[in-house]
Amino acid sequence: xxxxxxxxxxxxxxxxxxxxxxxxxxxxxxxxxxxxxxxxxxxxxxxxxxxxxxxxxxxxxxxxxxxxxxxxxxxxxxxxxxxxxxxxxxxxxxxxxxxxxxxxxxxxxxxxxxxxxxxxxxxxxxxxxxxxxxxxxxxxxxxxxxxxxxxxxxxxxxxxxxxxxxxxxxxxxxxxxxxxxxxxxxxxxxxxxxxxxxxxxxxxxxxxxxxxxxxxxxxxxxxxxxxxxxxxxxxxxxxxxxxxxxxxxxxxxxxxxxxxxxxxxxxxxxxxxxxxxxxxxxxxxxxxxxxxxxxxxxxxxxxxxxxxxxxxxxxxxxxxxxxxxxxxxxxxxxxxxxxxxxxxxxxxxxxxxxxxxxxxxxxxxxxxxxxxxxxxxxxxxxxxxxxxxxxxxxxxxxxxxxxxxxxxxxxxxxxxxxxxxxxxxxxxxxxxxxxxxxxxxxxxxxxxxxxxxxxxxxxxxxxxxxxxxxxxxxxxxxxxxxxxxxxxxxxxxxxxxxxxxxxxxxxxxxxxxxxxxxxxxxxxxxxxxxxxxxxxxxxxxxxxxxxxxxxxxxxxxxxxxxxxxxxxxxxxxxxxxxxxxxxxxxxxxxxxxxxxxxxxxxxxxxxxxxxxxxxxxxxxxxxxxxxxxxxxxxxxxxxxxxxxxxxxxxxxxxxxxxxxxxxxxxxxxxxxxxxxxxxxxxxxxxxxx
Numbered sequence: 001x002x003x004x005x006x007x008x009x010x011x012x013x014x015x016x017x018x019x020x021x022x023x024x025x026x027x028x029x030x031x032x033x034x035x036x037x038x039x040x041x042x043x044x045x046x047x048x049x050x051x052x053x054x055x056x057x058x059x060x061x062x063x064x065x066x067x068x069x070x071x072x073x074x075x076x077x078x079x080x081x082x083x084x085x086x087x088x089x090x091x092x093x094x095x096x097x098x099x100x101x102x103x104x105x106x107x108x109x110x111x112x113x114x115x116x117x118x119x120x121x122x123x124x125x126x127x128x129x130x131x132x133x134x135x136x137x138x139x140x141x142x143x144x145x146x147x148x149x150x151x152x153x154x155x156x157x158x159x160x161x162x163x164x165x166x167x168x169x170x171x172x173x174x175x176x177x178x179x180x181x182x183x184x185x186x187x188x189x190x191x192x193x194x195x196x197x198x199x200x201x202x203x204x205x206x207x208x209x210x211x212x213x214x215x216x217x218x219x220x221x222x223x224x225x226x227x228x229x230x231x232x233x234x235x236x237x238x239x240x241x242x243x244x245x246x247x248x249x250x251x252x253x254x255x256x257x258x259x260x261x262x263x264x265x266x267x268x269x270x271x272x273x274x275x276x277x278x279x280x281x282x283x284x285x286x287x288x289x290x291x292x293x294x295x296x297x298x299x300x301x302x303x304x305x306x307x308x309x310x311x312x313x314x315x316x317x318x319x320x321x322x323x324x325x326x327x328x329x330x331x332x333x334x335x336x337x338x339x340x341x342x343x344x345x346x347x348x349x350x351x352x353x354x355x356x357x358x359x360x361x362x363x364x365x366x367x368x369x370x371x372x373x374x375x376x377x378x379x380x381x382x383x384x385x386x387x388x389x390x391x392x393x394x395x396x397x398x399x400x401x402x403x404x405x406x407x408x409x410x411x412x413x414x415x416x417x418x419x420x421x422x423x424x425x426x427x428x429x430x431x432x433x434x435x436x437x438x439x440x441x442x443x444x445x446x447x448x449x450x451x452x453x454x455x456x457x458x459x460x461x462x463x464x465x466x467x468x469x470x471x472x473x474x475x476x477x478x479x480x481x482x483x484x485x486x487x488x489x490x491x492x493x494x495x496x497x498x499x500x501x502x503x504x505x506x507x508x509x510x511x512x513x514x515x516x517x518x519x520x521x522x523x524x525x526x527x528x529x530x531x532x533x534x535x536x537x538x539x540x541x542x543x544x545x546x547x548x549x550x551x552x553x554x555x556x557x558x559x560x561x562x563x564x565x566x567x568x569x570x571x572x573x574x575x576x577x578x579x580x581x582x583x584x585x586x587x588x589x590x591x592x593x594x595x596x597x598x599x600x601x602x603x604x605x606x607x608x609x610x611x612x613x614x615x616x617x618x619x620x621x622x623x624x625x626x627x628x629x630x631x632x633x634x635x636x637x638x639x640x641x642x643x644x645x646x647x648x649x650x651x652x653x654x655x656x657x658x659x660x661x662x663x664x665x666x667x668x669x670x671x672x673x674x675x676x677x678x679x680x681x682x683x684x685x686x687x688x689x
C-alpha cells in the first residue's frame with residue numbers, strides 16, 4: 001500500500017478540488033462533502049474566504065466565564081468561580097475571556113514561524129509563505145509539531161518511570177518492585193527468559209528493552225509493538241510504512257521534516273505524524289504503563305471520596321499535581337508513617353491528608369488508597385482558592401504557571417520536584433538533570449513532608465472556604481480486575497454481542513475553555529449511558545464523571561435497561577481505569593473483548609472520545625486509537641481549518657487505510673448521537689441485533 005493511497009491521492013476526483021471538498025455545518029465545523037455551496041471555480045480564493053468565515057462562526061461557540069458559571073455541571077466549581085471573582089483572583093476562564101477574539105490565522109493553523117524569515121500567514125493576498133509553503137504544508141507542519149510535542153511529553157514521563165524500574169531493580173533506587181507478576185507476564189510476552197531468574201534481574205532487562213524502543217538510533221524491530229500489537233494492525237502499519245524506529249528518532253525526524261526548507265510535501269509530513277502517533281502510543285503510553293504497573297503494582301478497585309468538599313480542615317493538607325509517580329509515591333508513604341503523623345499532631349494538626357490534582361493523585365489512589373481526587377488541571381486554581389491546602393507538590397506536566405499567583409494569596413507552599421518543570425517562586429526539592437540524586441528519594445520525601453508541617457503551622461488562622469460537595473467514586477478498573485471479577489472477558493463480550501451493552505467508549509482527555517467547563521464530558525456520557533454504552537475513563541476527563549457520581553453504582557439509574565441488568569448489583573456504568581497513561585488499560589480491555597468475540601478491533605463497536613481536549617498530547621491520544629481502527633469523537637476542533645487536504649486526511653482520509661475517522665461536533669448531545677449511530681452501524685455489519 002503506497003503513501004499516496006494512504007492519503008487518498010488516488011481517490012475520487014472531487015477530493016482534488018477544494019471547492020467541491022469543504023462545506024460547513026451549523027456550528028461552523030469544516031465538513032467533507034461531495035459538493036459545497038461555496039463552489040466558484042473562477043475564484044481561486046474561495047476556499048480561503050470560506051475557512052475564515054468558518055473560523056469566525058466557530059469562535060461564536062466559545063463560552064464566556066459567565067457562561068461557564070451558568071452551565072458547568074459541578075456546583076463546587078460554580079461556587080469557587082464566584083468566590084475567586086469576589087476575591088479578585090484570576091482563573092483560566094478570566095484569562096480565556098481576555099484572549100478573545102482569538103487569532104483567526106492561529107485557529108486555522110495557517111500561521112508559520114518555523115524560520116526567521118517569518119512569521120508568515122496565508123491570506124487571499126498572500127497564499128504562500130516567503131519560502132513558498134502553501135496552506136497545506138503550513139497546516140501539516142504545525143500539526144506534526146504538535147504531535148511530536150505530545151510524544152515528547154508522554155515520552156519523558158515514560159523515560160522517568162522506566163528508569164525508576166531499572167534503578168529499583170539494580171538497587172540504585174530503594175523502592176521495592178511491587179508488581180512481580182506483571183514483570184513475569186510482560187517479560188514472557190517480550191520473549192525474555194524468566195526461568196531460574198530473580199524478579200529484579202528480569203525487571204532490569206525488561207526496562208532496557210523499553211528504553212531501547214524509546215531511544216534506538218540504528219533501525220531495528222520496535223519490540224513493544226512486535227510483542228503486544230495485534231497482528232492485523234502490524235500488517236496495516238507495515239504496509240503504510242509508518243512503523244517507528246524509536247520514539248526519540250521520530251520526534252527528531254518530525255522537527256527535522258517540519259523545519260525550514262526541508263520537506264515540502266504535506267503528505268510526507270502527515271505520514272510522519274502517524275509514526276509519531278505510534279511512538280507516542282507504544283513508548284509514551286504503553287511503555288510507561290508497563291513500567292508503572294511493574295514497579296508500583298497494578299492496584300485494585302477502591303472507593304474514594306472525590307471533589308472539593310472532601311478537603312478536611314485541621315489536617316496538614318498536601319496536594320500532589322502532575323504525572324510522575326516515583327517521588328510522589330514515596331511522599332505519600334512517608335506522610336502515612338507514625339513518626340510524621342505524630343510530628344504533625346505535635347504542631348496542632350489532626351493528621352496528614354493527601355489530595356490529587358490531575359494524574360499523580362490518580363496513580364497513587366488505586367494503589368495505596370487515601371489520596372482524594374479533587375480536580376483536573378484546568379480548575380486547579382479553584383482548589384487553591386479554598387485556602388485549605390498547606391503544600392502543593394508540582395511534579396511535571398499539566399501544572400499551569402498561574403497557580404503560583406493563587407498560592408501566594410493563601411500562603412500555600414509550592415514545591416517542584418523535577419528539573420524539567422520549575423515554577424518561579426516555588427521551593428525546589430528536585431531530582432537533578434542527571435538523576436544523580438535518585439538514591440536520595442527517601443530523604444527528599446521526608447524534607448517535603450516536614451516542609452508541609454511547617455507550612456501548616458505558619459498558615460494557622462487563615463480563612464478557609466470549602467464548598468460542601470463530595471461523593472463516592474469507584475476507581476482502579478483494569479484488565480486484571482475484570483478477569484478476577486468475571487473469570488474472563490467472555491461474559492462482557494457476550495453482553496456486547498447480545499446487545500445488553502451496545503458498545504464501549506474510552507472517554508478521556510483534557511478540559512478546554514472553548515466549551516463550557518466539563519459540560520461536554522458529562523452530556524456526552526449521559527447520552528451514551530442512556531443508550532447502553534459502557535464507558536471507560538481516565539485522566540482529566542474522569543474528574544467530572546467522578547465528581548458527579550457517574551463512577552458509582554448510583555448512576556445505574558442513568559443507564560438503559562440492558563446495561564443496567566448486566567452491571568447490577570455492584571458495578572458502576574463508568575469504569576475508571578486510572579491516569580492518562582492508563583489508556584493502555586482501556587486498549588487492553590478492548591483487546592480482551594475482541595479476543596473473546598473473535599473479531600478485529602476496527603470491527604468492534606468501540607469509540608475513543610475526548611470532548612474537551614486541549615493539550616498537545618490530546619491529538620496523539622486520538623491518533624493512538626485511530627491507528628488501531630477506532631474512531632475518535634470531539635467537541636473541540638483541531639487547528640486545521642486552513643487546509644482542505646489536512647482536513648480530509650485527519651478526519652475521513654484514513655477510513656479505508658486505518659478503518660477509522662475523526663468526528664467533531666461542538667454540540668455534545670449530537671456527538672453522543674453520532675457515536676451511538678456509528679456503533680449501531682458496526683453492529684449491523686457484524687450481523688448483531
